[in-house]
Amino acid sequence: MAEAAPNIDKITESVDTIKTELEAHRYICSDQIATAVYLAYHLRKPILIEGPPGVGKTELAKTTADMFALPLIRLQCYEGLDEAKAIYEWKYGKQLLYTQVLKETLDEVLQGAKGFAESVGRLHEFGDIFFSEEFLEPRPLMKALKAEEGCVLLIDEVDKSDHEFESLLLEMLSDYQLSIPEIGTLKAAKEPPMVFLTSNNTREISDALKRRCLHLYIPFPDxxxxxxxxxxxxxxxxxxxxxxxxxxxxxxxxxxxxxxxxxxxxxxxxxxxxxxxxxxxxxxxxxxxxxxxxxxxxxxxxxxxxxxxxxxxxxxx
Amino acid sequence: MDRTLTNFIRALRNADIRISTAETLDALSAVELVGYEDRGALKRSLALVLPKTADEKEAFDLCFDQFFSAEDVSGQRGRAGEAGPEDAEAGEDDSEGQGGDGEGGGGGDPEGRQPPAAAGKKKKKAKGAPAPGDQGEEEEDLGPGETSEASSDLGRLLMTDSKVELSMAMTQAGEAVDVREIQVFTQKGLYTRRIMEEMGLGELNREITDLRDSGSIPDRRLGQALRQRREWLREQVRDYVERQFLLHADADGRRLREDLLRKVKLSNVEQRNFRLIQEVVFKMAKKLTALHSRRKKVYKRGQLNLPRTLRNNMSYDGHIFDLHWKSVKVDRPKVFAICDVSGSVAAYARFMLMFLYSLDEVMPKVRSFAFSSDLAEVTELFERNSIEDAIAKTLRDYSGGSTDYGQAFADFKRQCLDDVDNRTTIIVLGDSRNNYGDPRTDILKEMYDRCKRLIWLNPEPRNSWTVGDAEMRRYQAYCHQAEECNSLMHLERIVGNLLRTVQ
CATH class of the missing domain: 1.10.8 (Helicase, Ruva Protein; domain 3)
Structure with missing residues (x-):
């Protein structure tokens, strides 16, 4: 952490370098864990970490963020978590406010418009503005995609979320992109985030999700x-x-x-x-x-x- | 495409590990990254990519060890050459050395049986080309190495004593005769012979015969050596086929057995198959769990959930942006299982209880009752013990006595009829043989009226339902469904239906 920008290429050169680097950040791990980070980095795949509570699943993500000096974006899962809290939400308040403002200046806008069709045409222009990124409140998943220098995204206790949310994650995990109906598809910045998912195995994670991830099981250490x-x-x-x-x-x-x-x-x-x-x-x-x-x-x-x-x-x- | 890897994945699938094509591709890129050189790293990497549950990881470990000790790297000939030294060293320490470079291609021989007279071979290897004329200067059994050159391909190969090449040839021959298609263990001998023949056994045999009759001593010695090596090779091939069988066919045989077990009458299951049938039960239960673990919601289309919508839109100044629709969560079935555990039905009760309790993830609310004459609730037994123990205890404590359905229903009414509500499913398992006692259909009617569904499972075939002291005809009137149920397949179908029912 002392050096300003750790040399990521150097750290990820081999499994051993990752292991030593993690140890330097006080995360002592087995070869298996280091291999997981190594593969995740090079194959650009998310890691799904399972294991009994308290073996350092979350800690691994935090330490990796530390190690690469990347920001850590954390999404804590719980029952009822939905896209409004995980991906994005419209800033309704702001939209309302702007509508009010627009109402007052409506006359000016419509001035000179001939006929109904043209008026509606002008109004349409505004409609598009209301659903632009200006009015978008990014939530963790979207923030992670927009991070310029890349980041570490930790989706904690994914087994606590609903099945619907799991399906929501699929697009993000396989292609590092999100589809927002009003705007279009949002792709990751040039460095896709490194994604860690943790699960305490309170329920089976769906096959579709598992298929997209590396699966790391952390047992109790010897x-x-x-x-x-x-x-x-x-x-x-x-x-x-x-x-x-x-x-x-x-x-x-x-x-x-x-x-x-x-x-x-x-x-x-x-x-x-x-x-x-x-x-x-x-x-x-x-x-x-x-x-x-x-x-x-x-x-x-x-x-x-x-x-x-x-x-x-x-x-x- | 990487043959070794695809073969390995095939072996994994045989071991019941689900691997999709996408995962195969992941495995390929992982292998590209780490390579085959470091066995440990390869194993760790593949362990991340392929198996996706703790159970699968265990199976994977086993499979990996088995496969990469057995498998040569047929797709990786070049590597095999690098990894397995072909010169004298190979002969020198092959008994231990092979384990190390197992995935490098040399590991066709986990036992590392030293070929006979290997010591002599080393020498010959070191000298490279054979030197005829230099015959017989050493002890008896060393002679052949120094003498005539074997004329058949296989003979020459054997005389070079390079395990790497031999196992490579063996695998090649194995591929040629499709050893992977081996199905049952009786085929082992057949495949062993086919592989030997493919490798050129006929030619070798002829050569050996010729050499035996040959006049020159070096020739005879060569013949002797070849004979010994032939036996050695035969053992190698047998081992190889055995491993292929374990990897590829054993699972098929197992699947066949499991299929049979699904259909066999549960009372006929022999003690020795209990473990297997338990596994089958758990597997079926897991399948049903996976199918139904998703808590379904049924949306009542077009009906606005007004309170919720208003509440959620308060923050927008009462403007209604965010609409919420009415929906109903589909309830998990609440099951009461009433099991006759008297002698004749006990075996069925065992598996039904096992089945129901293996489904605890999707059916968390199972209450179970056991009776032969008096009925008692055994739910708590199952909460405190493992499934097997609880079943054993239930059968031990309640299975004595002659069956009395009337008494059992009366007990049920007294104990917990009040808990039965319109979301409860009651499953009665029994042959309805009441020893001519009072059937108390009035209580069954009461249960029928209160519950959502009453299912009667009768292990006897339908045509004996009314024979003798069986009261099925009377009971059937108060059941939503009465089914014959005497094999796992029946059980699976009924429980599956139970989970599927939407209110």
Whole structure:
């Protein structure tokens, strides 16, 4: 981030350069993730990222934007999201105002017009003006297309949106263009946006959408990778404690819980432990801080019952 | 067009991974970008482009490993040459080395069986052209390498000991005899022989025979060596055919079995097929889910939703810009399933419950009841356990006792008739054999009047519905629909209809 304009060509030269660059931006990733970014950049395809919550799906998009020093445009999906909120909307107020103004000057406009046909002809000219880009309020998708230098477009939690919206995205994703009935087709600026879609898999994404995207599944990281992630995010934490807490989290993930802790929870927990000046895990400490990593009372009770065994397993070298 | 890739995609499709033409093109451009050199990178790249669900990714992993160890790169001859060293080194470490450059073309032989007397071969390779006259200066089994040159093409190929070329020839022969068309496992022998013949087995056999009768010792040694190699080659080809079978035909056979299972009577399903039939059920359920997961809206055309329109246009000073039309959301069916779980019908109940609960994405509101004499709600069992466990528990707890439909209906009335409303679909699964007890059709009538649809599924064929103690004739009067249902196909059709019904 220090340098003004990172050399994009250089970053995207190979999978490894992307990986190192992402790591420089404190996003530790597997080869698979770096390959995804590499392919997405070179093939100009959107990436659909799936995986359990909290494994860094959104973070990947943010970091990529950082890495390329491009603006990040984010569209959060929810049920009922429609084109007026995602693509564009007419500035009705402005249109109304201008209509009022026009009303007053109507006489001047129509002055000298002979007959009804000519009057209507003149009025038509105005009609076209009302539906021009001047009166268009761009929303995230359109903004992304209009970004001159390219941008990173993050369509977050696309599984929360309706099916209709999914279909709406198709044109955008395959051709980087949008059709606006009143104006015509709007094509991407010379650099099409890099698109990331994330999904928590609350429902199946349609085949049509999947077909247009690279599909990246981010699973929970293995012990080694997670330690490196913690190291990058919470560098102050002592090495031994880091090993222990990652081991503990991995024990939890093997248990049958309502919601297993994700990476973001591991990071939170690491910060918490750091704040408490802990230097190794013990059952009492874990019991007190369990609510940082587990979000259901049932889970907390379940884990509490086996806390001693779990802790001793994690602290064992 | 890239043959290897298209073949790979074909293998993937066989493994039930859906790949469209557009994705094939994507895969091509991805391969252009990363190339075949780095197996890991190739796998990671294709894993992004081709499989699109977590399940598919697993299948893809398996398929990739299988395919790119088996496959030579027939479309990539040049590369194969570069990647698989053809000189002495190949012979030297081929037992381990092949795995590494698998996609490079050398990997026709995952086991890396060392050809017999490979040590001798190395030497010969190193010297390049054979040097006749220099015969027999080494130990017995090394002799042949130094001696006469094999005259047949295949013989020469075998004597060069280049695995890369051999597996290439093998694949070529495989293509020539269309080994990909292999259908059933009994064809394995046939294809093995065909490939051998295509590679020139006849000529080789003749040569071996000739050499055996030949007077000169080097010739005889050559014959010996060729014989050994022929056996070795036969094993290689057999392995190759086996892999092709797994890649291309096994799925077909499986599909055939699945098709059969769909039609077979559920009570006749053998225990060993349970797992498979479960998969079939889940697959069917998934298909129905995909078909119906979209929450439909029916627009009442031309009717303005006045309140909504006014509300939404307030911000425009009351000018009506933005019109909203009346629409009705199509409700997901609310299903009550009442299952007879007494001995004769239990097998059907098992699969119907499995089916209904596999559809939880599109039918979130299933309540189920089980009875043989007394009826009890088992919905909670299904909420807390996995489908299989819940079914096992249901059958264990409720399947004893003789069937009493009258009692069961009375129980149902007491427990939850009040919950039945005009959006509820009730499915009764049972053979209606009431042991001559009171059928209590009055309660069924009450249910019939209250609910939206009452469907009776009877596993027995229609003509035995009225035979013996069966009460179907009486019950049928109070059903919207009474169907014979004893195979997965029936089940699929009925559930499909259920989901399709619009109010």
């Amino acid at each position: 012990v080694d990778l997670e330690q490196r992630i913690i190291n990058a995010r919470v560098p102050e934490i002592p090495g031994e404690l880091r090993r222990q807490l990652v081991a503990f989290i991995h024990e939890l993930r093997d248990m049958d819980l309502k919601k297993v802790p994700a990476i973001s929870e591991t990071i939170d927990w690491a910060r918490t432990l750091l704040l408490l000046h802990a230097d190794s895990l013990d059952p009492a400490l874990v019991r007190d801080t369990l609510n940082v990593i587990l979000k259901f009372q049932d889970d907390i009770e379940n884990v509490n019952a086996e806390l001693t065994t779990l802790t001793s397993k994690a602290t064992k070298t």
